[in-house]
Amino acid sequence: MLQPLVVGLGRSGAGLHIRTLARLAERTAAAGDPLVTLPAVGCDPRADRLRTAAALRGTTVVATLEEALRRLDPATVVAHVCTPPRLRYALVAELAAHGVRRMIVEKPLAASPGELDALIRLHDEAGLALVPVAHWTGSRLAHRLRALVRGKRLGRLRRITVDQHKPRFLRSLTSDGHDSALDVEIPHSLALALDLAGPAELRAAHCWDLRCEDRALPRMGGAHLELAHTSGVTTLLRSDLGAPVRQRSVVCAFDHGTATAHFPLSEDDDHAQLVVTPARRTSAAVADESVTPAGRTDAPEADEPTHLVFRDDALTDFLEDAYRAFRSGATGTTAFTLACATARLLDAAREHVAAAPTAVSHASGSR
Numbered sequence: 001m002l003q004p005l006v007v008g009l010g011r012s013g014a015g016l017h018i019r020t021l022a023r024l025a026e027r028t029a030a031a032g033d034p035l036v037t038l039p040a041v042g043c044d045p046r047a048d049r050l051r052t053a054a055a056l057r058g059t060t061v062v063a064t065l066e067e068a069l070r071r072l073d074p075a076t077v078v079a080h081v082c083t084p085p086r087l088r089y090a091l092v093a094e095l096a097a098h099g100v101r102r103m104i105v106e107k108p109l110a111a112s113p114g115e116l117d118a119l120i121r122l123h124d125e126a127g128l129a130l131v132p133v134a135h136w137t138g139s140r141l142a143h144r145l146r147a148l149v150r151g152k153r154l155g156r157l158r159r160i161t162v163d164q165h166k167p168r169f170l171r172s173l174t175s176d177g178h179d180s181a182l183d184v185e186i187p188h189s190l191a192l193a194l195d196l197a198g199p200a201e202l203r204a205a206h207c208w209d210l211r212c213e214d215r216a217l218p219r220m221g222g223a224h225l226e227l228a229h230t231s232g233v234t235t236l237l238r239s240d241l242g243a244p245v246r247q248r249s250v251v252c253a254f255d256h257g258t259a260t261a262h263f264p265l266s267e268d269d270d271h272a273q274l275v276v277t278p279a280r281r282t283s284a285a286v287a288d289e290s291v292t293p294a295g296r297t298d299a300p301e302a303d304e305p306t307h308l309v310f311r312d313d314a315l316t317d318f319l320e321d322a323y324r325a326f327r328s329g330a331t332g333t334t335a336f337t338l339a340c341a342t343a344r345l346l347d348a349a350r351e352h353v354a355a356a357p358t359a360v361s362h363a364s365g366s367r
């Protein structure tokens with residue numbers, strides 16, 4: 001069985017990965033097909049302070065990678081790389097040097113073009129089975145959006161608009177893991193846009209400062225990013241990290257209607273929602289289309305909006321798929337390729353933002 005090693009025990013490592021691994025172990029053991037050996041080993045230089053944290057109960061917490069690997073067999077380890085983006089490549093290289101081949105790596109894949117190139121070289125040369133965290137694209141909601149894009153029901157996809165808003169003051173004030181709002185929520189939606197509409201070029205990008213009581217955090221207030229896909233689709237990604245409310249929604253505008261996808265907002269509730277609204281057709285067109293060859297007139301069902309609500313525990317499903325692929329040795333490169341394309345566009349956006357004369361300041365509500 002595979003043994004999890006979670007490197008970096010912050011919000012992602014402890015709050016998401018450790019918790020989800022427990023759910024996955026329970027789920028697969030109950031189904032009679034256990035996938036994961038627990039307890040997980042967690043590694044973080046802050047180990048002494050973290051050992052008593054409630055989220056880490058049942059986890060073996062150590063301070064260094066050497067100590068962690070003394071307790072594990074690299075041949076069966078799945079390393080979850082949950083450190084901040086700037087501490088990504090060096091860690092992956094260190095794990096690979098210790099013989100660890102299977103890794104799940106948090107977004108964004110790399111913090112600079114140089115690190116991304118180095119990571120791709122390492123991936124190829126060391127034969128790593130490297131799975132980037134991609135629970136948005138792997139979600140049931142994204143699966144339904146893909147089906148709408150590929151099906152004919154609403155015509156061609158024309159535009160994607162994503163809104164990812166939340167109040168993120170405390171975390172931005174107390175951690176410096178991210179250089180700008182581009183690295184926080186945007187990597188999820190950017191990967192989804194590329195997945196739905198294909199390769200794209202950056203058209204515009206900007207960030208603004210996060211204004212708190214007594215200070216402003218440069219570029220952490222939010223980000224806008226615009227893409228032009230070679231398929232002709234255009235995308236607008238908006239993330240306001242000083243918003244008073246949470247929102248994670250994707251609107252896909254088609255020739256003949258829209259699909260609005262609402263992703264679960266937090267681990268508190270794993271329900272997703274999808275509202276599909278076909279464009280109203282003229283009554284003449286409806287009458288024309290609803291007369292069958294036999295002369296029978298059917299109700300124009302296609303015009304009715306639908307509102308679906310369904311469970312979408314995307315991170316648990318994502319980890320299950322990743323562990324199954326590791327176990328069978330069938331980890332493909334599709335997700336890695338998509339994450340690399342996402343990382344390249346993020347790099348282009350960072351350059352664009354860095355070249356801007358001053359950070360654009362947005363008043364609240366300017367999303």
Ligand SMILES: NC(=O)c1ccc[n+]([C@@H]2O[C@H](COP(=O)([O-])OP(=O)(O)OC[C@H]3O[C@@H](n4cnc5c(N)ncnc54)[C@H](O)[C@@H]3O)[C@@H](O)[C@H]2O)c1
Pocket residue numbers: 007008009010011012013016043044045046082083084085087091106107108133175177183184
């Ligand atoms: N997929 C998601 O939904 C999601 C959510 C949150 C964060 N993330 C991503 O996860 C990554 C980590 O973010 P976070 O919010 O957890 O950051 P964080 O600051 O909360 O935690 C990072 C942890 O890494 C530890 N660390 C630093 N150097 C280390 C090393 N060499 N070895 C082991 N541990 C080390 C730190 O002590 C800290 O505990 C980021 O890239 C972030 O974008 C993803």
